[in-house]
Structures are given as C-alpha cells and as structure tokens.
Amino acid sequence: MTSAVSPPHAYAKAVAKLYMNPGKRRLRSIQPSSQEMANVAGVLRMWRMLPKEAVMKAFEAGNFAGVEEMKANDRLFERVAPLGVNDILMAVQYDHRPRPPLPVPLLALQGAQDATMEPHIMREWAGYTSAVFRYESVPGDHYFVAHRAEDTAANVARVCLDALEGKSLQPALGGQLSDALWAVLAALCVLLALLMAVVRN
Template identity: 30%
Template structure:
C-alpha cells in the first residue's frame, strides 16, 4: 500500500475541482467535528469552487493518531499542507474552533509572504476576546450535555455507547484546544475577512463577531443570520453563495451595523 502524502492525510476532497480559475476553499471543522460535516457544502459548491476539508487527527479515518489539543500547533501543521495550494485563489473557511485555526493558518501564511484571498470566520468571537471556559474539564456526561445543547452533532450519536466512547476523546481534546487558545498579538492580516454569526449564538455576541474587523487592515464584512451556534445548517445556500463569489478581484468592504451586547448563554466551541 503506498504511503499517504501529507496532503492526503490532512485534506479530504469530496468532488473534483471545477475547470478554470475557481477558488480553492479549505474548510476547518468545529470542535469534535470531522471532514464529513462539510460534505453537503462541498456538494453544493462542486461546480463553483474546489473544496478541500481539513481532517484533524484523532477521528474517523485518523482515529488511531494522537490528538492535537493546541490551536497554534494544529495551525502550523496545517499551514505546511496548504501553503503549496496557492495556484488558485485560496479561501479559508472555519466554523467555531475551526475559525480560530483558520485565522492562525492565515496568520502563519502571511508571515511567510503568502497571503490568502479571503478568510471566513464563522460562529466564533474575535480572538482578542478570551473567556474562562472549562467544558473540557467536565465529566463525560457534562461534555455530552454541552454538545447536545449546541445541536452540532446528531443527538442519536449519543444513544450508541460504543460510538460515544470513540468520539468523546476527540470532542474533549478539541474543546481543550478551543478553550485554552489565546491570541498572540502581532501584525494584523491584510486579506479580506468576513465574519458570520447567528443572532442567538450562546457562544458569540454580535459585537464580539464584529470585532474581527480589528484583525485585518483589509476589507471586512459582518454577516448576521437568524439562528444559534450552528446557523449554517439553516442558511447553507447563503453561505455557499458567499464562498463561491469571492476572488482577489471581487473585494468589497461592508460592515453590518452592530447592536448592543446581547445576552450570553453558556459557551461552546
């Protein structure tokens, strides 16, 4: 059996790339998530963009590999894989914990003079906002309750005890990565950044999502959708239209008006 390349190990492709100069969109899953979570998005974008999805270690076909529970370490490993993929406009899209990882990948790439075409950060507060979150320290029942509350995973998964034993280590490890992540101040990005959030997300206020504007000198957009932490499921078409319409020549700065602070519920990743 041939050895897998780093690209094959880290990235999943669900469809062939479209012809022409279509953007290359690299997607980063949420805490406890796997590449398969982005399959519907990849299918919807199949004719408009090349979609590659990061597969973190410790889950699905990488379940025997050690988890990486540090966002900075994870980002450096992924950067090594995506850095050579800039023959097409390179777009990064991350949801929840994945937004933090995508931001750090964009930061490392820029430090090496390899700017991305666009960064999309979804369901995650700007990195300069840190909170004392301890979900990763809860017992198994507590972690499961938090994931159920956010509705990020089909609740039927937790009716299967064997499956629970398989997925809990990855969920806990990812929560540890997300909750212990701290932004390291440095030069802002220069690429366009679009922040997406749900107006009822218990993890992120609209203001905290808007504050991603501070992390770039490039154009910035804030898109607020009705819904909670996993608003993507209800607004997938709008999100796909955003992702497929971006290129280095189509950069427009729009900032949605930001209301006052909204009530905050328990946190999620």
C-alpha cells in the same frame, strides 16, 4: 471567513475561564494558571474513558451549543463529543500572540438565533484584517452552516469574487494584489464553486 466563533484570543480565554470555573457562567477575573490548564488538558485527553455525564459537564461549563440535544441523543453525542473535546483542548492550550492584521477581506457570519455569543464579540474579528470586514447575521442557530450550506458558500464566494475584482482590498492595498494572493483567492473561488456543486447534489 469565520462563523459562530469569536476571535481566537477572546474564544480561548473565555472557554478556558469557564471550564476552569465549572458551575458558574460568569468569567473569572483572572486567567487560569498554566498548571490548571495543563491539568484540564490531561483529563480531557482521556475523555473516552470518562462517563458521558462528566464530559457533558465540561461542555456545559464551556457554554457549548447543543448540550441538551447531546444529553438526549447518544448517537449525536458520539459524533459531536470529539469535536467539543478538541475545542476545549485548543482553548486551554492556546497561547495568543498578537500579530499584524492580514491584508485580506474577512467575513464573519453568525446565526441570528445563536445565543452562544453576542454580536459585538463577533465584530472583534475586524481587528484581524486591514482590508474590508463584514459581519452578517444569517437565519439559523449555532449550526447554521449545516442547515444553510449553500447560502453560506454563496456568501463566502461573494467576498472572494469581490476580492478578486479588488473591491474588498481597496482600504488596505489600494486594489494592488500580489501574485501569490491572487493565486490563493482564485483557489478559494474554485473550492467554493466545487462546494456549491456538491451541496446542490
């Protein structure tokens, strides 16, 4: 399952380009150099020593959701900033190496009010599976998972149960699953059941 994040190659490249060209929302036509990205990573590793305004500029350049909310709320900033910094670090250090698609179903979820990414970019996840791919727009914004955890878990459980029944893997494997894949899918279903129980309580 993916949610509100573009495929790794698209996400990492977009964040790196936006971060390396602060103040401009258009992507540069060239990939930032390895040295530029290493410099950015070096600065961001020391983010706790930077003023909040400098970190917020990096988030704005990276087109992160929730920037205005973090500017107005120091407690929210303290909670979200480590995640945002790690997101940028991942992006500027990411080295995409194409691999064959996986023979597992893939569900991509996106909040209908999430303006951080176009739906056609989310649909690029289809290239990462040789099984069934589903894209769904769900109520909410970039953080829909936090506000609709039970609905999200139910969507993922549905895909896992379909896979266990062989429905979602028909195009890739003709319904034939290896013992290892069955074990993984069964474990995912158990984890989702536990998550749904926790969310309800």
